Structures are given as structure tokens and as C-alpha cells.
Amino acid sequence: MGSGGSRAAQVPDADRIRRETGFSQATLLRLYHRFRALDSNKKGYLSRVDLQQIGALAVNPLGDRIIDSFFPDGSLRVEFPDFVRVLAHFRPVDDEDTGTRDPMQPEPLNSRMNKLRFAFQLYDLDRDGKISRHEMLQVLRLMVGVQVTEEQLESITDRTVQEADEDGDGAVSFLEFTKSLEKMNIEQKMSIRILK
Template sequence: MGSCSSQAALIPDVDQILRETGFSQASLLRLYHRFQALDREEKGYLRSQRVDFAGFARVLAHFRPVDEEDATTRDPKQPEPLNSRMNKLRFAFQLYDLDRDGKISRNEMLQVLRLMVGVQVTDEQLESITDRTVQEADEDGDGAVSFMEFSKSLEKMNIEQKMSIRILK
């Protein structure tokens, strides 16, 4: 089997993906092999969403554990890493903001929660959870949750740990 470096050269735009995601070459190579296994039809993207490997790696980079050493030695001229607290929050917010209007409406929250919990919770319970969640986070009383309200409602939560997958180190 060839060296990690020579195998990584087979990945399209490998240098750019390494810079953007912060993954090591070995981690990126493991992800690439996993991507190829998921891409059974060998189209270079996954299903109808047309997620190519670079997009696949960028999404997973949000879940890379935060390396304290990287955080203290990061060049301030470089963009914030995808696995930073703020980028993890932005990623999570975008999962709820289905219409991309910069706000999470009650209906969007309900739709996403329904997808996440499936049939384990009754509609009444789900609506109650949704109403309480929006009410607690909605500081300006507009019936929706902005990114700032979303961030503030999660300020005491250890997002860096909760949105990390150890195998992505």
C-alpha cells in the first residue's frame, strides 16, 4: 500500500480541503475512502443532493473536536476554523432555518423536531416542546428565533463537545 501522501494526492482539491477543514492527511484519506464506499455508483457525489467529497469533508469538519493548541496558535488573518464554536452554532442554526430567512419560525422548529424524534413523541408533546423552546429563546417577541437569540440560548451549553465526533480528530 502506498504512502498516505501519495494516496491523498488522488483526492480532488486535496490541499484546499486540508486547509479549509483542518483534518490531517490521514483523517482526510479515511473520510475519502468512506465517501467512495457511500458513492456506490461512482458518480463523485452522494445521491440527489449532489454532495461531492469537498462538501462532505466540509460538513464533517464542523464535527471535528476542537484542538486547544490550534485555538491558541491560530493566525488571526486566517478564517475561523469550521469546527469553532461560532461555526458549529451557525451550522446547527442552518439546520433549523429551512427557508434561509435568518430566523427559525415555530413551524420550522416543529418540522425539524418532528424529523428528529419521529413517532416517539405525540404531536401535542412536540408542539408543547416547540412552543416552549421558541418562547424561551425569542427575546424580541417576534415569534421567531434569530441567530443571536439561538446563540444566546445555547451559551451555557458545551457546543464544542456536544457537536464533536472523536473519530474526526
């Protein structure tokens, strides 16, 4: 037996997950091995504690928020398919991914719009569809730490919200968020090379 086919069989429901996430068979297998390595007690799922072992998340100022995204609706565990779906948002966009997509198929998880939705939810803590001044301030505080004074931070927050808030309601909607990031290459900023 060839090692590629027999090893890929270890990934449960691999074909469906590959279609859904766009990951190659080799990447999916690597992610499955990483998932199993993080599952230190061999429970078959990951907890917050398991994800906190990931060094890149431990040093990322938004690490806790990213970990939260693995546990929607207060869930206490993430199984492999959901683990991979979250990571798919960080899969780089391939040139062949654009322009050849069947419009009847769901938008890829790593599309610009889905990357923006993912980023928006890191700010919108109360899930009300808007980023309030308070939520923006919390995120900026995490990102800059003690490098700026509280007064400077509040000024940056006010300016950021004011510039993005087109309807004047004092908060940033998803549409306003996407417009404010229109010129940013979000596809590259929200990519992890190993997730090809």
C-alpha cells in the same frame, strides 16, 4: 516510495482541503476512501441516495436535514471537497486549535460559531434567518417521534420559542439561538471522534 506520500496523492487538492478543514492527512485519506465507497456507481460525486447509505444518518432523526446540508441551493450532487467541508463542522475542537489562530485567517469550520451556524440551518428550513414556531415544531416532532402527544409537543415548542425569543417577534434569530445555547458544550455535542 513511502505509502503515506503516494497514498495521499490520491486525494485531489489535498493540501488546500487540509488547510481549509483542519483534517489531518490520514483523516482526509480515510474520508476520501469513504467517499469513493459511497459513490457506488463511480460517478465522482455523491447523490442523496449515496448519503442515505450511511447508517448513522439513517437512524438519526435529523438525518434528512443533515443530508440536505450537503446540497445547498438545490444541487443534486456533492463532490469530495464539499463533502469534507460539511464534515469539518463535526471535527472535534483540539486544544491547540484555540488561542493560536491567526485572526487574519477565516474562522475554522469546526469553531463554535460555525457549529452553531450549521445547527441553526437544520432548523431554519426556509432560510429566512429565523426559526419560526412551525419550523421548531417540525424539528421537535422529528426528534421525539411518538414519545409525546401532539399537545405536549406544541407546549414544548411554545416554551422553547418563548424562552429564546428576546425581541418578541415569535421566532428565534441566530443571535437568540446562540444566546440560548451559550452554556451548552456545542463543541463536544457536535463532534464525531473519527474526524480528528
